[in-house]
Amino acid sequence: MNRIESVKNPKVKQWKKLHTKKEREATKTFLIEGFHLVEEALKKEEVIKELIVSEEVSIPASLNVDNIPLTLVTKDVMKAISETEAPQGVIALCREQDYSFDESWKKILFIDAIQDPGNLGTIIRTADAAGMDGIVLGEGTVDLYNSKVIRSSQGSIFHLPISKGNLLELLHVYKERNIPVYGTSLQNGQPHKEIEPADSFVLIIGNEGSGVDKDLLEKTDKNLYIPIYGSAESLNVGIAAGILLYHLRG
Amino acid sequence: MNRIESVKNPKVKQWKKLHTKKEREATKTFLIEGFHLVEEALKKEEVIKELIVSEEVSIPASLNVDNIPLTLVTKDVMKAISETEAPQGVIALCREQDYSFDESWKKILFIDAIQDPGNLGTIIRTADAAGMDGIVLGEGTVDLYNSKVIRSSQGSIFHLPISKGNLLELLHVYKERNIPVYGTSLQNGQPHKEIEPADSFVLIIGNEGSGVDKDLLEKTDKNLYIPIYGSAESLNVGIAAGILLYHLRG
Numbered sequence: 112m113n114r115i116e117s118v119k120n121p122k123v124k125q126w127k128k129l130h131t132k133k134e135r136e137a138t139k140t141f142l143i144e145g146f147h148l149v150e151e152a153l154k155k156e157e158v159i160k161e162l163i164v165s166e167e168v169s170i171p172a173s174l175n176v177d178n179i180p181l182t183l184v185t186k187d188v189m190k191a192i193s194e195t196e197a198p199q200g201v202i203a204l205c206r207e208q209d210y211s212f213d214e215s216w217k218k219i220l221f222i223d224a225i226q227d228p229g230n231l232g233t234i235i236r237t238a239d240a241a242g243m244d245g246i247v248l249g250e251g252t253v254d255l256y257n258s259k260v261i262r263s264s265q266g267s268i269f270h271l272p273i274s275k276g277n278l279l280e281l282l283h284v285y286k287e288r289n290i291p292v293y294g295t296s297l298q299n300g301q302p303h304k305e306i307e308p309a310d311s312f313v314l315i316i317g318n319e320g321s322g323v324d325k326d327l328l329e330k331t332d333k334n335l336y337i338p339i340y341g342s343a344e345s346l347n348v349g350i351a352a353g354i355l356l357y358h359l360r361g
Numbered sequence: 362m363n364r365i366e367s368v369k370n371p372k373v374k375q376w377k378k379l380h381t382k383k384e385r386e387a388t389k390t391f392l393i394e395g396f397h398l399v400e401e402a403l404k405k406e407e408v409i410k411e412l413i414v415s416e417e418v419s420i421p422a423s424l425n426v427d428n429i430p431l432t433l434v435t436k437d438v439m440k441a442i443s444e445t446e447a448p449q450g451v452i453a454l455c456r457e458q459d460y461s462f463d464e465s466w467k468k469i470l471f472i473d474a475i476q477d478p479g480n481l482g483t484i485i486r487t488a489d490a491a492g493m494d495g496i497v498l499g500e501g502t503v504d505l506y507n508s509k510v511i512r513s514s515q516g517s518i519f520h521l522p523i524s525k526g527n528l529l530e531l532l533h534v535y536k537e538r539n540i541p542v543y544g545t546s547l548q549n550g551q552p553h554k555e556i557e558p559a560d561s562f563v564l565i566i567g568n569e570g571s572g573v574d575k576d577l578l579e580k581t582d583k584n585l586y587i588p589i590y591g592s593a594e595s596l597n598v599g600i601a602a603g604i605l606l607y608h609l610r611g
Contacts, residue, residue, distance in 0.1 A: 237600050242590025270592040337607065340492025342520040350487050350603035353596070357587065357604045 113182040114166070118191040122182070126163070126192045126204065132254045139207045141256035142192070145199045150174060151266030152203055158269065161204040165189040168200030194258045207256065210272040214284060216244035217311035218360060221278050223327060224251035224318040225348065231255070232263025233349040234316065239267035241356040246271065249278040251318070278315065282330055285313050294323050294331035295355065297345075303335040303354070308361045316352050363432040364416070368441040372432070376413070376442045376454065382504045389457045391506035392442070395449045400424060401516030402453055408519065411454040415439040418450030444508045457506065460522040464534055466494035467561035468610060471528050473577060474501035474568040475598065481505070482513025483599040484566065489517035491606040496521065499528040501568070528565065532580050535563050544573050544581035545605065547595075553585040553604070558611045566602050 115123060126142065128134040135141045140160065143152055152158045153174060161180045165188075170176060189198050220238045225231045231253050238246055248255060255275075261268055285292050292313040293306065315331065317323030328334055337346060337354055346354070365373060376392065378384040385391045390410065393402055402408045403424060411430045415438075420426060439448050470488045475481045481503050488496055498505060505525075511518055535542050542563040543556065565581065567573030578584055587596060587604055596604070 233597055233600065236593050237596060239591040240587075240589045240593040240596050265593065267591075267593050337490075339490045340610070341489040341517075343486050343490040343515065343517050346487060346490050346603070347483055347599070349597070350483065350600060353600035354603050354607045358608070360590070 113180075115182060115184045115188050118188055120188070123184075123188055123191060126202075129204075130194060130258070132257070135207070135254070135256050141205050141207060141261075142194075142202055142258070143205055143261055144193060144195060144202050144258065145262075146171070146174075146201055148261065148266055149201055149203050151269045152205055155269055158205050158208070159203045160206055163189070163192065163202040163204065165198070165200035170201070208269075208273070210245070210274040212247055212274045212276050212281060213245060213272065214288070217290065218243045219285070219313045220246045220352070220356070221249060221281070221313055221315040222246060222252050223249045223278055223315055223323050224321075225316065226253055226319055228253050228257045228259035229263045230319065230347075230349050232260040232265075232268075234352045235260070235264040235271075235273065236267040237349065237353045238356060239264075239270045241353075241360055243271060243356065246273045247278060247281060248273065248275045278324075278327055279330065282313070282327065286330075286332070291332045292330075293355075293359070294328045294334040295336065295351065296322060296328055296334040297336055300334040300336040302338050303358055306333070306335060306359060308359055310361050312359050314352075314355055314359060316348060316355075319348050363430075365432060365434045365438050368438055370438070373434075373438055373441060376452075379454075380444060380508070382507070385457070385504065385506050391455055391457060391511075392444075392452055392508065393455055393511055394443060394445060394452050394508065395512075396421070396424075396451055398511065398516055399451055399453050401519045402455055405519055408455050408458070409453045410456055413439070413442065413452040413454065415448070415450030420451070458519075458523070460495070460524040462497055462524045462526050462531060463495060463522065464538075467540065468493045469535070469563045470496045470602070470606065471499060471531070471563055471565040472496060472502050473499045473528055473565055473573050474571075475566065476503055476569055478503050478507045478509035479513045480569065480597075480599050481507075482510040482515075482518075484602045485510070485514040485521075485523065486517040487599065487603045488606060489514075489520045491603075491610055493521060493606065496523045497528065497531060498523065498525045528574075528577055529580065532563070532577065536580075536582070541582045542580070543605075543609070544578045544584040545586065545601065546572060546578055546584040547586055550584040550586040552588050553608055556583070556585060556609060558609055560611050562609050564602075564605055564609060566598060566605075569598050
């Protein structure tokens with residue numbers, strides 16, 4: 112078992128670099144933090160490459176970490192690597208999942224340029240709960256492996272396939288298979304409750320400020336909106352995603 | 362027009378005290394920050410007592426502030442009062458709204474001990490959008506005038522009546538009027554979609570960790586849950602509120 116005492120150790124420096132998207136993309140690895148996320152990641156094989164544990168922390172026996180390389184670190188080293196104010200004392204170095212888009216998916220969420228990490232994480236958690244078969248992240252969407260995305264997904268990033276792709280191109284795949292594609296738009300749409308729940312659909316959720324890209328909205332089968340009955344100007348995009356996903360699914 | 366240059370000015374000290382719940386309760390006043398919130402507050406009479414504006418900021422002509430006492434402050438004073446990292450330069454001292462519970466409400470949201478200010482604000486915004494008649498905050502709920510609640514409500518705290526009360530006592534009012542009262546519970550409930558949308562109902566949303574209080578759940582007409590189809594352990598409470606409110610309303 113390795114043990115690291117110095118924050119200047121090259122491995123520590125390398126781990127800290129993973130706080131940047133650039134380094135995550137270059138190495139195809141990312142960090143997760145805390146017992147719950149580690150537990151969720153352990154349920155899948157080949158996700159965790161290495162466990163980094165603070166020496167004053169004991170790993171619960173329920174976590175099966177026998178075959179995973181373990182590095183003990185001092186409290187100060189843990190603090191240096193951690194992105195939280197009160198580290199739980201356990202971090203895992205993970206391999207990026209390599210999901211490609213799958214034509215067999217029937218209930219799909221397309222995400223077009225969501226910017227806020229908390230929103231993306233919450234939407235992934237909600238799509239997981241609603242039983243989506245897969246999620247596709249379009250260009251301009253915040254990095255999936257941003258620590259705030261992972262944290263607010265509460266482990267759901269490990270529960271369903273999430274791929275990246277050109278939404279405009281992928282949209283045609285579903286149109287050819289006669290799976291309805293629903294955009295979301297405040298203008299020129301129809302109230303979401305007019306759509307009957309169904310076993311297969313694509314829902315497109317858009318950017319917090321500008322909504323779904325116009326080129327996409329032109330190619331959808333229908334564009335939906337959630338009626339506003341009171342005086343609020345809009346709904347939070349995560350709330351909107353939840354209302355639509357739970358309405359649309361059968 | 363007053364002008365304040367020193368962060369040690371007694372008025373500045375008094376405004377800063379309003380960051381605490383104790384002072385807000387003692388004075389029945391609170392602060393709001395930023396142009397959007399001020400605009401929403403101005404739509405109601407008698408809400409804003411005083412405007413505090415940074416001297417390098419110009420107030421848009423669209424904001425009708427003619428009859429409101431105005432105090433100019435330096436950038437440093439604004440920074441001292443502000444609770445945000447990048448102050449917009451406008452803060453309003455507001456009177457607490459004094460809504461009492463109204464028996465004539467037909468669509469009501471009861472909030473039982475929501476702890477996170479962001480969750481409470483988002484839920485208020487969603488209840489506004491869904492056209493609720495009123496909200497009652499039960500004991501143990503985070504302070505309505507916490508700045509994070511106000512910010513995430515996006516002004517909806519000024520759009521619908523929000524009162525405080527003992528939920529257990531108020532619940533009987535609706536039962537006597539034959540308005541159905543729905544709790545939310547992961548155990549012993551029924552799937553939310555089994556309930557037909559209607560013109561009048563009470564929905565009770567509970568604490569992030571422990572859910573709705575047991576004594577309340579025993580007195581409801583029915584307790585609902587949102588089915589989890591995937592592997593997520595739960596939904597975020599704000600998302601759950603959105604799904605339920607938009608399903609239940611007619």
